[in-house]
Amino acid sequence: MGIERVVEAIRDIKDFPKPGIVFKDITPILKSSELFAEVIDLMCEPYMDNPPDYIVAIESRGFIFGSAMAYKLGCGVVPVRKKGKLPYDTYEASYNLEYGTATLEIHTDALKSSDRVVILDDLLATGGTAAAAVKLVNNLGAEILSIDFLIELAFLEGRKAIENYKINALIVVD
Numbered sequence: 001m002g003i004e005r006v007v008e009a010i011r012d013i014k015d016f017p018k019p020g021i022v023f024k025d026i027t028p029i030l031k032s033s034e035l036f037a038e039v040i041d042l043m044c045e046p047y048m049d050n051p052p053d054y055i056v057a058i059e060s061r062g063f064i065f066g067s068a069m070a071y072k073l074g075c076g077v078v079p080v081r082k083k084g085k086l087p088y089d090t091y092e093a094s095y096n097l098e099y100g101t102a103t104l105e106i107h108t109d110a111l112k113s114s115d116r117v118v119i120l121d122d123l124l125a126t127g128g129t130a131a132a133a134v135k136l137v138n139n140l141g142a143e144i145l146s147i148d149f150l151i152e153l154a155f156l157e158g159r160k161a162i163e164n165y166k167i168n169a170l171i172v173v174d
Contacts, residue, residue, distance in 0.1 A: 002038075003038075003042065003170065003171065005035060005038070006029060006035055006038055006039055006042075006170070006171070007171055009028040009029050009032065009035055010024055010025065010026060010028070010029065010151070010171070011024075011025040011027075011028060012024065012025070013025050024123060024151055024153075024173075026061065026122060026150065026151075030064065036068070039065070039150060039170065040065065040068045040069060040072055041072075042170055043065065043069055043120075043148060043150070043168075043170060044069050044072045044073055046146075046168065047073055047118065047145075048073070051073040051074060051075050052073070052075055052116045052117050052118045052145055053075055053076065053115045053116050053117060053142075054070070054075055054076045054077065054078045054111065054115055054116075054117045054118075054142075055067075055069050055070045055073070055075060055076070055077050055078070055117070055118050055120050056078045056080055056106075056111075056117045056118065056119045056120065056133060056137055057070075057077055057078070057079055057080065057120050057121075058080045058104070058119070058120065058121040058129060058130070058133050059079065059080060059081045059082055059085070059104075061121070061122035061123070062080075062120050062121040062122055063077075063079065064122075065120060065122060065150060066120045069118075069120065078106065078107075078110045078111060078117070079106075080104050080105070080106050080119075080133050080136060081104065081105055081106075082102070082103070082104065082105070083102075083103035083104070083105055084105075085105070086105050086106070086107055088107045088108070088109070089107065089108040089109075090105035090106060090107055090108060091105065091106055091108055091136055091139045091140070092104065092105045092136075093105075093132040093133075093135040093136050093139075094132065095128035095129060095131060095132040096128055097128065102128075102129075102132075103132075104129070104132045104133060104136060105136070106133075106136040106137070106139075106140070108140075110140060111137065111140040111141070111142040112140070112141065112142065113140075113141035113142065114142075115140075115142040115143065116142070116143045116145055117137060117142050117143065117144055117145065118144075118145050118146055118147070118148055119133050119134065119137060119144060119146075119147040119148070120147075120148045120149070121133070121147075121148075121149055122149065122150045122151065123149060123150065123151045123152075123153065124147075124149040124151070124152040124153065124158040124159070124167070124169060125153050125156050125158050126156050126157075126158050126161065127156075127157075127158030127159065127160060127161025127162055128158075128161060130147055130149075130158070130161065130162050131161040131162055133147075134147070134162055134165065144165055145166065146165065146166040146167065146168050147162055147165050147166070147167050147168070148167075148168040148169070149167075149168070149169045149170070150169075150170050150171060151169065151170070151171045151172075151173060152167075152169035152171070152172045152173065153173050154172050154173060154174050155173070155174060
């Protein structure tokens with residue numbers, strides 16, 4: 001099938017969620033069993049011979065891809081959620097947004113120092129969310145193998161926020 005069909009399926013929604021933003025709508029990929037399977041296969045490819053212990057999936061669209069990847073790779077999923085959404089003791093990391101700050105959390109017992117993880121989200125934009133997830137994983141002492149995304153908006157230079165780590169993006173938008 002190839003990545004071209006996946007790229008073609010992504011819809012640009014102008015002025016969402018606010019004026020001046022072009023939202024990358026991945027719901028057509030999710031709707032198609034063939035496209036979704038292609039994405040999961042491509043995202044899992046680097047890890048087939050040596051899978052991580054966990055996919056650390058960032059809320060919320062990261063959960064979709066992270067869960068499917070974990071199933072295919074035979075590993076677990078660790079959720080990173082918005083503040084107040086996890087029921088047990090948590091660590092938190094805040095990051096800046098264009099219009100304020102946001103906070104992510106992870107359970108204090110989610111990972112241990114011997115764990116090897118891939119951090120996953122659907123989109124790399126400015127890098128704040130990914131950098132907060134990195135702080136949380138580092139707080140627990142786990143080894144970050146890479147930080148993976150379906151889409152990277154390269155023109156926003158989000159890689160700079162996580163530049164000390166291996167970064168994989170299936171689709172790069174310049």
